[in-house]
Amino acid sequence: xxxxxxxxxxxxxxxxxxxxxxxxxxxxxxxxxxxxxxxxxxxxxxxxxxxxxxxxxxxxxxxxxxxxxxxxxxxxxxxxxxxxxxxxxxxxxxxxxxxxxxxxxxxxxxxxxxxxxxxxxxxxxxxxxxxxxxxxxxxxxxxxxxxxxxxxxxxxxxxxxxxxxxxxxxxxxxxxxxxxxxxxxxxxxxxxxxxxxxxxxxxxxxxxxxxxxxxxxxxxxxxxxxxxxxxxxxxxxxxxxxxxxxxxxxxxxxxxxxxxxxxxxxxxxxxxxxxxxxxxxxxxxxxxxxxxxxxxxxxxxxxxxxxxxxxxxxxxxxxxxxxxxxxxxxxxxxxxxxxxxxxxxxxxxxxxxxxxxxxxxxxxxxxxxxxxxxxxx
Numbered sequence: 001x002x003x004x005x006x007x008x009x010x011x012x013x014x015x016x017x018x019x020x021x022x023x024x025x026x027x028x029x030x031x032x033x034x035x036x037x038x039x040x041x042x043x044x045x046x047x048x049x050x051x052x053x054x055x056x057x058x059x060x061x062x063x064x065x066x067x068x069x070x071x072x073x074x075x076x077x078x079x080x081x082x083x084x085x086x087x088x089x090x091x092x093x094x095x096x097x098x099x100x101x102x103x104x105x106x107x108x109x110x111x112x113x114x115x116x117x118x119x120x121x122x123x124x125x126x127x128x129x130x131x132x133x134x135x136x137x138x139x140x141x142x143x144x145x146x147x148x149x150x151x152x153x154x155x156x157x158x159x160x161x162x163x164x165x166x167x168x169x170x171x172x173x174x175x176x177x178x179x180x181x182x183x184x185x186x187x188x189x190x191x192x193x194x195x196x197x198x199x200x201x202x203x204x205x206x207x208x209x210x211x212x213x214x215x216x217x218x219x220x221x222x223x224x225x226x227x228x229x230x231x232x233x234x235x236x237x238x239x240x241x242x243x244x245x246x247x248x249x250x251x252x253x254x255x256x257x258x259x260x261x262x263x264x265x266x267x268x269x270x271x272x273x274x275x276x277x278x279x280x281x282x283x284x285x286x287x288x289x290x291x292x293x294x295x296x297x298x299x300x301x302x303x304x305x306x307x308x309x310x311x312x313x314x315x316x317x318x319x320x321x322x323x324x325x326x327x328x329x330x331x332x333x334x335x336x337x338x339x340x341x342x343x344x345x346x347x348x349x350x351x352x353x354x355x356x357x358x359x360x361x362x363x364x365x366x367x368x369x370x371x372x373x374x375x376x377x
Contacts, residue, residue, distance in 0.1 A: 023367035047321025071365035091147035181220030234274025
């Protein structure tokens with residue numbers, strides 16, 4: 001088996017892996033990204049809403065809260081600098097029932113504690129003057145002007161370009177199958193058509209759905225006893241006709257997702273979703289990404305709570321994604337697990353596990369965070 005030596009290996013070429021590799025390359029590290037698929041961002045990263053999240057929902061002080069807010073600011077700046085289309089269209093979080101309206105002040109307080117800017121609360125009547133298609137049942141609305149949408153695929157390509165411009169490499173169809181900790185770093189063994197052994201001073205495991213499996217396959221690394229991956233499939237639907245809203249419309253969220261929301265993408269297409277379907281515990285990657293047309297009925301019921309004008313027959317199945325979680329149904333939402341040497345005591349190893357939403361928005365901030373964990377800044 002052929003052997004290679006390099007400075008840093010990043011496992012996974014999704015949004016977070018690419019952002020980590022870019023940050024390390026900018027810090028002067030020689031970086032190699034290993035990707036099992038034949039292209040960048042083929043799994044969770046490409047199966048999203050392309051929404052730039054403000055940071056409203058996450059517990060104050062959590063990694064999700066801190067990295068989302070910083071990542072969102074960095075992402076807007078990055079898109080402007082690199083000529084990537086991004087639009088701060090704003091978001092309405094709508095309360096339809098009395099119970100939801102009573103929860104709005106708490107959400108506002110949490111968002112302000114997270115240092116989200118320019119928030120306000122308006123009545124349903126005020127909201128309908130701005131967005132006339134909203135239901136008359138909407139009682140109260142949290143307004144987030146800094147939420148937006150962007151061209152995620154242009155972003156992924158830009159990250160890859162920056163890595164390669166600084167001498168890094170993104171290697172496809174090269175799955176990592178095992179590894180071991182050595183005195184001077186780590187060694188990885190890859191599969192694929194041409195298996196190799198790669199010795200590196202540092203390894204960042206950003207393998208998405210397979211991150212926990214890969215962490216456990218590294219001999220001498222942390223094994224995370226008791227940790228179990230759970231999966232929530234989210235299906236998206238498209239709605240025909242002209243866009244009914246100019247902003248993102250979100251219901252008050254639940255523990256599994258941010259609710260079945262409405263967005264209008266950069267092409268002017270109305271997108272609904274994702275819903276939240278907990279997969280059976282026996283299911284594991286690779287996943288079935290087909291969208292069950294029968295789930296459209298649930299979509300109609302949820303969306304008509306805030307958009308009663310949604311016509312019959314207007315919804316068509318679009319695409320789906322699967323969110324990686326380390327909590328189960330009914331449990332409190334989990335945080336990102338970003339586990340570096342200061343915790344597990346393996347020098348040069350960082351595991352990123354259960355990087356779900358808002359991972360895309362947070363990706364640049366996660367990249368800088370991981371670079372900091374490796375003490376290169």
